[in-house]
Amino acid sequence: MNIEIQCCGLILMITILIMNNLSGRGRFILYSSKLFVAALLVSIGTICFDILSMVALYYIDSIPMWLTEISCKAYIISLVFEATSSLVYSMYDCFSYKRYRYFAYTALVLDIISSVVIAALPIKFNVTDPQHAFTEGPSVLATYAACLGVLCATVFLLIRYGKRMNKQRFRGVMLWVICWIVAAGIQFFNNALLLIGFATGIGMTVLFAILENPFAWIDRDSGVFNLPMLHEYMRQQYNRSKRFSMISISFATHSGLIEAEDDLRRSLASYFESYAGTRVFRNNRSGFVMIFDYGTKDIQGILKSLRRDFSKEWIYGKNHKSSLLAPLFLVMEDSLITGSASKVFALSNYASNTSVDDTGTVIYMDEQMVKDAMEFEKCKNEMISAMKQDRVVVFYQPIWSNEEKKFVSAEALVRIRKADGSIIPPGVFIPVAEATGHILELGRIVFEKVCRFIRDKHPMDLGIEYVEVNLSVKQCEQRELSAVYRGIVQKYGINPAYINLEITESSTIEIRQNVIENMHDLIRFGINFSLDDFGNGQSNLDYIIDMPVAIVKFDRNMTQSYFTNERARLVMSTIVDMIHKMHLKIVAEGVEHREELAELDRIGIEYIQGFYFSRPLPEPEFMEFVKKYNFDQTFNV
Incomplete structure (x- = not known):
């Protein structure tokens, strides 16, 4: 036996x-x-x-x-x-x-x-x-x-x-x-x-x-090594102090095509493997990684060959299909630059999240990029931690009415408070949130906090008619945006008219239909809209024509240009007249001096926002500020 x-x-x-x-x-x-x-x-x-x-x-x-x-x-x-x-x-x-x-x-x-x-x-x-x-x-x-x-x-x-x-x-x-x-x-x-x-x-x-x-280490779709193997292999090489070079190829623009076409994936995998001495890995659904032992290959020569081949239409499959691909090349000539596998992946994520997709774009990993990526990763982790630990805070910047001579609204502005109590400014974490997709959760948290603020603190008793809340580009892409926001308003039992959602011009280029559908649905519910940052970047009057907005907000740069550039003054005066003829109101952002306030009031701009009146304030300070200047004393304008 x-x-x-x-x-x-x-x-x-x-x-x-x-x-x-x-x-x-x-x-x-x-x-x-x-x-x-x-x-x-x-x-x-x-x-x-x-x-x-x-x-x-x-x-x-x-x-x-x-x-x-x-x-x-x-x-x-x-x-x-x-x-x-x-x-x-x-x-x-x-x-x-x-x-x-x-x-x-x-x-x-x-x-x-x-x-x-x-x-x-x-x-x-x-x-x-x-x-x-x-x-x-x-x-x-x-x-x-x-x-x-x-x-x-x-x-x-x-x-x-x-x-x-x-x-x-x-x-x-x-x-x-x-x-x-x-x-x-x-x-x-x-x-x-x-x-x-x-x-x-x-x-x-x-x-x-x-x-x-x-x-288990092989990607079934392409036949090359898969992502878990890439993690293990890199970790091993760093652990053994084995230097290597890497070229990461991502097809961001055509990710849908790469995911859908088995023939294309196999064709690309075979092409990358045709370079002798390379180990090829599937990085994600739309990317590959080529790794070489350090010093054994002419990386610049290989990169030149890759760029040349991808500048032409790619022929693949039994039916000889073709497609013009737009890869992003991320090049690490020496693994000593990063020092660890985790940093390589952090750099890859950073590059894919922050780079503009363009045919033949090449990004080299260098010391500055490593520092930037580490800061990016640190900020991302801090932001995720803050969302979990309720350290996302909302500040409110009061908005002045030239007609009523008092503060009638406010813009809700998100901040992140570190564990030590210090504040991370939005210019630091907002780009990270947008690049990583965390802006969706962050936006929802901010909206909930604003609704809770309106319900619990009753700013309307002090003359505040509505609060403006920003919508990000990513949020505007969501078909379920209207249902989610209606649900939050109903959860807190507030009047929908107390909310004004700000959309930006850049969020309406490729996804305009989604935006318009959500806007009409929310307007029927009682929420109004503003077009934010008008004059910043892709400025076009047809945004105002197409979008069912009630307010147009002039970007700070546009406001300041009025006072420093004669042509800008003429253009802005004409735009103000046109907007008023469409029965829309205007908020001018970035006002910092009394003379600016007086001039903008003279040309008929209804609302003023800027440091002349106040910086963004935490909830208690905002309530005290509005109470003081709406009731106790008049603001000296």
Whole structure:
């Protein structure tokens, strides 16, 4: 029965070895895969020695005693090496490569010492029942002690350094160790039941399925290495201080095409692999990464070739389809620039989030980019933390009515408060929020806080007629925007007329239909709209014609230009007259001096916003400010 169990374990492990070798694509691209195969071969050798020792015990009367002793001691010594191989494999993630090598050599030396001790001690053979023969005596006890020591060290190190390990590796190794401990425990109390070999086979199967299956590292759509493999490979190279060069190719403009076309993905993957000496990875749904050993390739030459080929239409597929792709090239000529895999991915995200998509655009990773990306990542993490910990705060900047000579509205402006109480200005975190998509959650939080402010603080009792809330470009893209905002207003039970949503010109270029549908739906609900930042960037009067807005807000630059440029003065005067003829009202932003206020009042601009009256204020200070100047005393204009 025992030999049948061992044969089952042997078959399992030989099957794993065959499956591992069936994948010809870079089986040993990861050093951990080499360690796994080494541990697998040690385990196969252990089972072979186990079977050989059982045969020797069965025929103990027919063969020389020294041969039986050698066979049995070879088996129990191999058990120590097998336990150590699991320990060495397990700890690969936990240390720097230099420390890991020291650790592995130390384990090997201890194994050799243990082997000498086990070989020197006497061993006894129990062959009372030839079908269930086994060994015992000092040599066997020394083997159990050595294996127990290795297993205890493995468990201790897993607990001590488990957080540094790949989570899947941690789970896989723990299952392997548990199989070993259970089998060894059973075999210790029942020497006739030999389970360690079979348990090792089960443990190896678990590890292979969870971690070391080479097919799991391949992207099915393109046939190249996938994103998890890219993470592991980069982490390994940095851990081993192996320098490399990288070209990342992203197809941002045509991401939908790349995702939809299997033929195109395979065509691109084959093209990238045609460059000798490159390892190609699928970075995301619409991108690839080429990695070269440092100093082995002319990166500039390869980049020149890539740009030339992608400047033409790309022919692919059985039907010879063609498409003009617009890749973004991110180039890292030396991995020492970043120093870690996490920084490489942070830089990649930073580049894709902040770069303008244009055919043939090339971005080089340099020290300044590393600093910018780290600041970007730091700001992003601070923003995410603030949203989770309710450190997003809303300030209010009062808006003056030239007609009523009092403050009648306010603009809600978001700020982020750090854990130490300091404030991050919007110019720092808003671009990050927009680039990463967190602006959607941030916008929702701000809108909820404004609705709660209106409900709880009753600013309308002080003469405030409505509060302006900014809508980002990303928010305007959302078809469900109207339903979400109507739900929030209803949740707080406030009058929808107390809300005025500001949209920007840039948010209406490609998604104008979505914007208009949402606007009409919210206007029917009772919310009004302003066109914000008029005169900034893509200024065009047809925005005012198409958008159902009630107020137009002049950008600060446009307001200031009126006082410094004669042509700007003439243009702005004409625009003011046209807007008024459309029965719309105007807010002038960026007013800082009394003379500016008087002049804007003279040409008929209804509302004024700027530092002349007040900077944005926290809720309590805003309420005190409005109460003071709307009731207690008149603002000296």
